[in-house]
Amino acid sequence: MAARLAVRALALLTLAYLALPLVVVIGGSLTETKFLSFPPQGLTLDWYRVVLHDPTYVRSFLTSAVLALAATFFALVIGLPAAIAIARHSFRGKGLLSALLLSPLVLPHIVIGAALLQYGSALGLVRNFPALLVGHVVIVTPFVLRTLLPHFSPGQRALEEASRDLGASGWTTFRLVTLPLIRPGLVSGAIFAFITSFINVELSIFNTTAALNTIPVQLFNYVQYSVDPSIAAVSALTILAAAVGIVLIDLLIGLDLLPDK
Amino acid sequence: MASARLTLFWLLALPVLVFTGFFLIPLGVVLVSSFTAPEDGLTLAHYARILLDAYHWQVIATTFRIAIFSTLICVALGYPLAWYLVRIVQLRSWRRACVILLVLPLFTSNIVRSFGWMVLLGRSGLVNDALMSLGLIDRPMRFLGTETGILIGMVYILLPFTVLTIGTALARVDRGLEQAARDLGATPARAFWSVTFPLTLHGVMAGAIIVFSMAISAYVTPALLSGGKVTVLAMLAFQQYSTVFDFHYGGALSITLLVLTLALIGLASRMTRGRTPGAGGH
Numbered sequence: 001m002a003a004r005l006a007v008r009a010l011a012l013l014t015l016a017y018l019a020l021p022l023v024v025v026i027g028g029s030l031t032e033t034k035f036l037s038f039p040p041q042g043l044t045l046d047w048y049r050v051v052l053h054d055p056t057y058v059r060s061f062l063t064s065a066v067l068a069l070a071a072t073f074f075a076l077v078i079g080l081p082a083a084i085a086i087a088r089h090s091f092r093g094k095g096l097l098s099a100l101l102l103s104p105l106v107l108p109h110i111v112i113g114a115a116l117l118q119y120g121s122a123l124g125l126v127r128n129f130p131a132l133l134v135g136h137v138v139i140v141t142p143f144v145l146r147t148l149l150p151h152f153s154p155g156q157r158a159l160e161e162a163s164r165d166l167g168a169s170g171w172t173t174f175r176l177v178t179l180p181l182i183r184p185g186l187v188s189g190a191i192f193a194f195i196t197s198f199i200n201v202e203l204s205i206f207n208t209t210a211a212l213n214t215i216p217v218q219l220f221n222y223v224q225y226s227v228d229p230s231i232a233a234v235s236a237l238t239i240l241a242a243a244v245g246i247v248l249i250d251l252l253i254g255l256d257l258l259p260d261k
Numbered sequence: 262m263a264s265a266r267l268t269l270f271w272l273l274a275l276p277v278l279v280f281t282g283f284f285l286i287p288l289g290v291v292l293v294s295s296f297t298a299p300e301d302g303l304t305l306a307h308y309a310r311i312l313l314d315a316y317h318w319q320v321i322a323t324t325f326r327i328a329i330f331s332t333l334i335c336v337a338l339g340y341p342l343a344w345y346l347v348r349i350v351q352l353r354s355w356r357r358a359c360v361i362l363l364v365l366p367l368f369t370s371n372i373v374r375s376f377g378w379m380v381l382l383g384r385s386g387l388v389n390d391a392l393m394s395l396g397l398i399d400r401p402m403r404f405l406g407t408e409t410g411i412l413i414g415m416v417y418i419l420l421p422f423t424v425l426t427i428g429t430a431l432a433r434v435d436r437g438l439e440q441a442a443r444d445l446g447a448t449p450a451r452a453f454w455s456v457t458f459p460l461t462l463h464g465v466m467a468g469a470i471i472v473f474s475m476a477i478s479a480y481v482t483p484a485l486l487s488g489g490k491v492t493v494l495a496m497l498a499f500q501q502y503s504t505v506f507d508f509h510y511g512g513a514l515s516i517t518l519l520v521l522t523l524a525l526i527g528l529a530s531r532m533t534r535g536r537t538p539g540a541g542g543h
């Protein structure tokens with residue numbers, strides 16, 4: 001019982017630790033002072049007005065959103081077939097292939113970014129949207145693959161064969177049998193992919209310009225010069241967008257990250 | 262058979278093409294430039310510059326220290342939280358709220374999260390205020406620009422990954438096994454350490470590997486919380502590409518970081534092999 005109480009206390013403290021910086025950022029964005037202060041002195045939404053009327057912030061926000069959506073889409077298009085091949089087929093060099101496809105997970109993003117910059121400059125693939133996208137696809141695909149693979153089990157094969165024996169086509173079997181079985185993996189993989197792309201600085205920083213910037217890179221450049229409440233407001237807006245996104249995902253497809261049983 | 266091969270071809274064509282073109286070849290370019298110099302062709306000079314220098318070793322040691330402590334703390338805090346969410350929380354809506362709180366920081370960039378800590382850990386920040394009013398310290402402590410400060414920020418960013426991997430593993434544990442251990446006379450603690458914990462070890466290791474590899478290559482959090490006073494390997498490599506434009510020495514730094522990371526991950530996965538569930542106990 002004491003152990004249970006200790007676990008509960010530690011868990012609640014950890015949750016508080018997770019909430020704290022978010023509370024500070026949101027609180028700080030509401031201050032009336034010209035400098036950032038927490039707890040806020042006075043309450044105002046002025047800093048949000050400043051940010052929403054700043055076209056560079058709005059543009060960066062859109063760039064980040066489109067980039068993350070596109071990267072997640074391509075990661076699914078690349079990761080799902082690769083996962084099926086690795087889980088369901090036997091071929092030579094399978095270990096090598098999965099190591100290759102998973103390796104961006106463990107390789108420093110700074111290194112991948114630098115490599116793509118050096119290589120991309122030879123192809124003219126630098127400082128434009130495709131250059132950003134290519135890098136993001138490479139780093140987010142492993143998240144899809146990694147979360148998908150454990151959801152394929154040998155037992156599912158029997159179900160798939162039964163479906164084929166009952167006359168379903170390969171595509172119908174995939175859609176009605178395989179897909180529902182791997183759905184939790186697909187959902188969490190896509191979430192991880194989107195997150196990883198949306199918050200990336202290390203890779204984007206090599207290929208962003210004043211005109212084409214992502215929100216994290218813009219904040220990163222900004223934070224190093226000044227810490228004023230408008231940065232807190234932008235940060236609070238990204239937190240809000242994230243919260244809306246998560247709740248939407250939860251309502252639409254169910255955020256079954258930690259299943260009941 | 263021929264149709265199976267054809268299916269395989271179509272499944273793998275795109276992944277192989279993309280990863281060769283935009284991952285393998287670019288890394289190959291870095292590898293080659295790390296072994297070459299503009300004037301004298303093939304050379305080991307860039308590696309000698311790193312490996313024969315005390316400063317570089319100090320940076321490598323700092324990088325590893327931060328990564329190892331981040332990983333240990335993330336597992337130590339992540340396991341109880343995962344346990345709480347999977348086993349203790351009864352109210353579905355509260356668990357849902359907790360999961361959202363857990364995922365929310367992941368949806369926001371490192372900058373936003375590190376920025377929150379910059380405000381919290383400053384000289385007159387909330388953390389120092391709280392410690393002083395509790396009488397634990399009488400002068401503000403310096404967090405920014407120290408390894409402790411970086412560690413607080415890193416653990417904060419990486420913790421959700423361990424909670425999610427451990428939580429998923431925990432949710433899949435057949436509780437009948439624990440019950441059986443209890444029925445056979447094991448104490449709750451013994452049932453946990455000899456039944457439940459080994460069954461979740463793969464989740465722990467998966468989380469630890471994600472955390473370790475992200476911590477060792479982290480750039481943004483150390484850069485923002487170090488105040489230029491602590492240097493990690495990723496910061497050193499980035500400087501070479503962004504301000505010094507030395508692709509050769511920068512390449513050597515990148516490859517060093519890469520090799521060290523892979524070596525430690527190889528070691529970690531070797532250690533868990535044979536201890537994963539299904540591989541049999543003792």
